Amino acid sequence: MRTFIQEIADTIRKDYSDWDNLTVIFPNRRASLYFRKALAEQLDAPRWSPAILSVEEFIGSFSDLKEADKLSLIVTLYRVFKRVTNSDENLDHFYFWGEMLLRDFDELDKYLVHAAGMFKDLSNQKELDQYFDYLTEEQKQFLIDFWQTVDFSSSASKRKFLELWQSLYPVYIAFRQQLMEEKIGYSGMIHRHVAEQIETLIPAGKKKEVGMRYVFAGFNALTAAEEKIITWFVQHRDAKIFWDEDAFYVNEPHREAGTFFRQYRKHAILGQTFPPEPAVYLGQDKKITVLGVPQKAGQPKLLAQQLDATLRAQAGNNSVERTVIVLPDENMLLPVLYALPPSLQAINVTMGFPLVSTPYYSLIDFLFELHLHKRKDEFYYRYVLALLNHPYLKARVGEEAAQWREFIQKNNQVHIAPSFFEKKHDLLEEIFRIVPTENFLAYIIGIVESLATSSEAGGLMEKEFAFHFHRILSRVQELTTSEPMELRMQQRMFRQIVRAEKVPFSGEPLKGLQIMGVLETRNLDFDHVIVLSLNEGLWPAAPRQSSYIPHNIRRAYSLPTSEHQDAMYAYLFYRILQRAETVDLYYNTEPDVLGTGEMSRYLYQLIYEANWPHERKVLYNPVQVHEAKPIAIEKKADVLEKLERYFGKALTPSTLNTYLECRLKFYFKHLLEIREPDEVEEEADARIFGNIFHKVMELFYQDLRPPAGEWFVKEEHFINVGTKLDRFIEMAFRQHFHLPDTKKFEYDGRQLVVKEMVKRFALKVLAHDKAYTPFAIELLEAKNFTTTTSVTQLGKQLSIVMGGLIDRVDRKTNTVRIIDYKTGKDENKFEDIPSLFKRDQKRNKAAFQAMLYAWVYAQRNAGQSSEVKIQPGLINRKEIFKDDFEYGLYLGKHRLDDVTSMLPEFDRHLQTLLNELFDPTQPFDQTDDLKVCSFCDYREICAR
Incomplete structure (x- = not known):
């Protein structure tokens, strides 16, 4: 089937011999290219082409006004608006409304609206009150932000807003006047200028006008200005119009596709350019x-x-x-x-692609955020990690970018100095440096240029993206010379411009x-x-x-x-x-x-x-619901080999707690070592609070340790405790965030709260310790608090290491206290020894840990006097602030001064547990208590 363009080309070849004086006008340039090709295919010998123009080019040729770019127009409108309304709004706040105003002005002119009358109606108080409902919530919020005084529930505010609304017509007039003086304009202004003065413009601008022939092709929804101009050419220059229509939608009034053709067919002049009946294409077989x-x-x-x-x-x-x-x-x-x-x-792409969907947009926005969130010349980790993870940087820096990300996360670097990136990569040195606000846009432009001109710059598409961002940033940079902007204002300006821009792919x-x-x-x-x-x-x-x-x-x-x-x-x-x-x-x-x-x-x-x-x-995928099947990992040779790590590595209380909670979770976490990735911990959550507190207590008692001899703690050691704690708390925070001693530490946000909580808790613990003096410290934060025990596996005796990190062991006369600090809500009570090994949520994990450490201590000191009392216990935040707090574990309501007599029973249950753990016939299966699965990291694997 012949195309619309081919039909026009055929008509032009047959009916128009003088192509030198022929102008063919299409709605856009793209149709012009296809028409030129179709026309060439009709010829058997070379000849000069007629003038082929888009409607914008055609109308613009009759005016000496040049169409300006949108940003220049909005800046001019902003200055006019400030002058007319005496407003002191910033340009970045005005941009949204300026864009909307410019669109409205453009439509007013293209549709030849009587602006004075329309703005008068628009500013009528009664109508304005009625029409507030048409504004969306977003637009109301913009109005509130823009004028600061709008209250849609107050009639006084509406009147004040109305005064500003009434200034729109003076702004419109002043804006057009300013553009006329500069010999520039927006599209609608140029169209209106030509439409209203067409009688005088055409003879003056075209000396050969009478002999010229015009063909308009492919138009549908004409603006009032286009309609007036085309009508004039039909009436006064015998112009021809080729309409691309079909009877399917033109002859049926209810079909909206034919709305404009039905309207133009009734037009006094344009109606004569239509054929009697529309063509029939859509009814043919397809x-x-x-x-x-x-x-x-x-x-x-x-x-x-x-x-x-x-x-x-x-x-x-x-x-x-x-x-x-x-x-x-x-x-x-x-x-x-x-x-x-x-x-x-x-492949040829002919369309616009939103700039906000390109990687360059996210990169530049991250650069803004990087510098907006820096603290005293140090960069905030979130935006450092975001940039290191950006595809452009990863492509140029390589695998080292992942290593630096891992280092920052593992070492909990919340704020990173520019020196961290020195001599690592030229691009990173260029990005991670301190830049004054007045040079910031030049800094970003330099980065875009570096990326676009590097050997890894990618294909033509990436270079096209870079070109457009370079142009936008350069324009914003020019603006800052006349309209100074803070960095956040520059970012808002950049975002607003880019969101309305597209990359016009054309091949x-x-x-x-x-x-x-x-x-x-x-x-x-x-x-x-x-x-x-x-x-x-x-x-x-x-x-x-x-x-x-x-x-x-x-x-x-x-x-x-x-x-x-x-x-x-x-x-x-x-x-x-x-x-x-x-x-x-x-x-x-x-x-x-x-x-x-x-x-x-x-x-x-x-x-x-x-x-x-x-x-x-x-297209669909059949839904097949698979019932979640139980998972059980048999202890085959490879699994037993993984268990052998506990022949030398300590089997800790927390590891055994995990096993008692769920055997499969133990397998995932401790044998397969499936872990969540490291993340930077800037907020002081409960875990970090516990770590800081433990470190502070360690630093306090380490400071009392003599160079040699027994480690005694006396009452006089507790002088100026508050001052000491301030110093130790800062040291603990420094170690947590891996900060050098030369760098001043400043508490931010929740860190201040945590500091005070740690200090209060530590003061209370030390007050009880002072009352307990004198006592001697045997172990403090000892990582090798372990012993060995044996289990039977396939008839063989295996030696297993048991224990872990003990917070503190101290001695007073014949009582040894095994102390575990707990900063959470752990209970210090349990029912009996068997309850510590039950697989249910009522089991006291903290008491199990304390008893296990007591058992380890007894194993390590098996030859000591039978008169020595072993007293495990929790120093927990939940209990220590009570007036009747007493250290120790409670069996029911009875406080345990010595658990030595209970350790044989504990040992029997422990041996049973260990034999089960190392038993090849007992698989690692799932818990039956589904409540345990609610907060399990591996619940997605189990589909529970």
Whole structure:
């Protein structure tokens, strides 16, 4: 089937002999390229091409105003706004509203609205009160942030806001006047200038105007200015118009795709340019397939499979050049490009890709955050790790980046000095350095240049990203010379500009597979049309209220509304199908976070209203619910080999507690050593509080240790305890965060709370210790508090190391206290020895640990006097602040002064437990108590 462009080219060749005086105007440049190719194919000898222009170029040629870029326009608008309203708002706060104002001004001019009347209506108090409801919550918040005085529940605030609202028309007039003086303008301003003065502009600007011929092709939704200009050329220059329409939607009033054509057919002048009846393309046979795919990620994969099969079946016939992939969702571009089959020799992308979706955006934003969160010339670890994990840095720095990340996490480096990165890598030295605010944008521009020009810079796409960010950053840098900004303001400015920018990919449009956005398909026809993401909210796009002008006033002044947008997108949908032979329409069958899971209304119309022959397929994976089966790890040779580590490594109380809690958890944690990755711990949680407290107590008593002889603690050692604790607490924090002694330590946030909690707890413990003096310390934070015992395995006696790290062992006369500090909610009571080995949640883990250490002490000192009392106990935060606190474990309500008589029973239960642990016939299986699984790190593996 001949395309719309080919039909025009054929008409031009037959009906227009004087191409030197012929101008052909299309809605966009892309159609111009296809038209030039189609025209060339019609010729059998070379000749000069007629002038082929986009409508923007055509209208702009009649005005001496030059269209300025958006940023320059918003900055000019900002300065005019400040001058007219006497506002002192910052540019970064104004940008959002300036962008909206500029859009409204552009529409006002393109639709030739009587601005004075419209702004008068807009500022009417009664109407304004009525129309506050049209603002979204986000816009109300922006108003509150912007003017600081808006209160939507107060009539006084509304009146004050109204005064500012009434200034919009003076701002509009002053803004246009300023642009006229500078000989620049925005698109709508230029269009209005030409439309209102067309009688005088054309003869003055075009001496050969009377002999010129004009052809307008492919237009649909005309602005009022375009309509007036085109009408003038039809009426006064006998211009021809080629409309691309179809009877399917034009002849049916309820179909919104034909809204504008039905309107123009009734136009006094434009109506004469239409043929009597619209063409009929959509009624012809087409192979239409509707494909439902779960989730966005599945669509590119299925597309690639089907495209590859098509290419293999049609090898050698160049059908790929007549194939287009239309992407209503711009974020699908990269997934589609990565999924396309390698057999494709040429691909052309003609669409915009959001800059916020590029790696450069996240990199630059991380750089802003890195410097915004630095503390006294040191960088906050979160943004250091984020940058080291960024794909651009990982690609250039290599595996060493992972090593430095691991070092920072393992050593708990919350704040990192720039010296950490010295002589590690040139790029890292360039990034991690202190930069004054006034030089910050130059610093980022330098990094972008380094990345873009390095040997690992990637392909053309990466360089294109870098070019656009370099341009934006340079513009913001220019702005800071006239509009000084703090670093946070620079970041907000950068974010707002980038969020509205897209990378306009444009390659060789006449070669290879075509990938386009929705708007880029205008006037173009393809044999094979593939559309992805045909979901409501994507195509048609969701209506957005980003305008000062409420819906009712827009309708009253014939400005575009959501109905206008719906009609335009409906036309684009049906137009791309008109001349196609094969159509594949993909949609997402599952809702995502944006709620775009509903099939597009166009698909519903195609399936149920048009009733065209089609094939509908839904891709799905059959749901197979597998019951979680019990997991049991048999103690085969490899597992028994792992258990042998406890022949030399101590089997600690916490390890045995894990085994009693769940055998399988013991296997995962202590034999397979599956651990969560290290993370930097900046906040002082309960575990860190415990570590700091233990270290402080160790430092206090180490400070009392004599060079030689017995380690006695006396009452006089407790003088100036508070001062000493302050010093030891700081030392403990330094060790926790691995800070050098030369670096001053400052407490932040919760660290101050933890410091006071540790000091209070330590003061209370030391007060009890002072009352207990004199006593001698035998062991303090001893890591080798172990003994050996034997178990039987397959008839052999195995020697097992038992014990671990004991907080403190002290002696007074014939009583040995085995002390375990507990900063949590641990209980110091237990029912009996068997209860310590029960596999349920009532088992007292802390008491088990204390008794095990008592057993270890007894084993280590088996030859000591029988008169020596062994008194294990907990010094816990829960009990020590009570007035009646007494050290020791409690058997029921009875405090234990000596547990020596209980140790044989404890030994029997312990031996039973150890024999079970090393028994080859007892697998590592799951606990029966599902409550234990609630907070288990391995519950996902067990599917519990």
